[in-house]
Amino acid sequence: MNYDELTKLLSEKGLKVTPQRVAVLEALYEIMNHPSAEEVRQKLHSRFPSIAIGTIYNILDTFCEHGIIRKVKTDSDFVRYDVDMEKHHHIYCESCNHIENYHDPELDELLKAYFDRKQIPHFQIKEFSLQIIGNYKATHDKPNQNK
Ligand SMILES: [Zn+2]
Structure with a gap:
């Protein structure tokens, strides 16, 4: 910008x-x-x-x-x-402390459909985001952060 x-x-x-x-x-x-x-x-x-x-x-x-x-x-x-205000999940790399944005509308729909069907008792879901934790394979280079 x-x-x-x-x-x-x-x-x-x-x-x-x-x-x-x-x-x-x-x-x-x-x-x-x-x-x-x-x-x-x-x-x-x-x-x-x-x-x-x-x-x-x-x-x-x-x-x-x-x-x-x-x-x-x-x-x-x-x-x-x-700074990314669009809906997204986060991938956490345990070894390098990198947090990567993960955009996946298909996953969002899947989760929404799942919780629409399987209600959590006495709880209204507003939104959800996943913390996906792991390690980058092969190279340890940080991937490009552009979404
Ligand atoms: Zn983010």
Whole structure:
């Protein structure tokens, strides 16, 4: 995303455009692999050496509230963030810490049909996403993160 697209996205979501918000959003799109707040801070370090981690968390929270990004659940205690707002699942590689997006509408339909038939008692399902955990075979190179 270029500068115009980044600022357009912010204003479309009803957010005031500030240099820090644009920089954080840009960093999220550049890193892509579901970064933590700390990874965003490191990415911004050359341009904003004094930006506090708390500021970054605040901006990330605001982005979540406005539907620009969402939080990804991980087993570790720090949160990671996702710029992909389309429905998708996550593939977790145990050896390299990589989280890959997995888009599969066929699987989504299958799961929906399954739970429509087999109701969970006293529970209304809103959405679901799978955590698919494993290891990349053959090469350990990270695959392209483009969806
Ligand atoms: Zn994702």
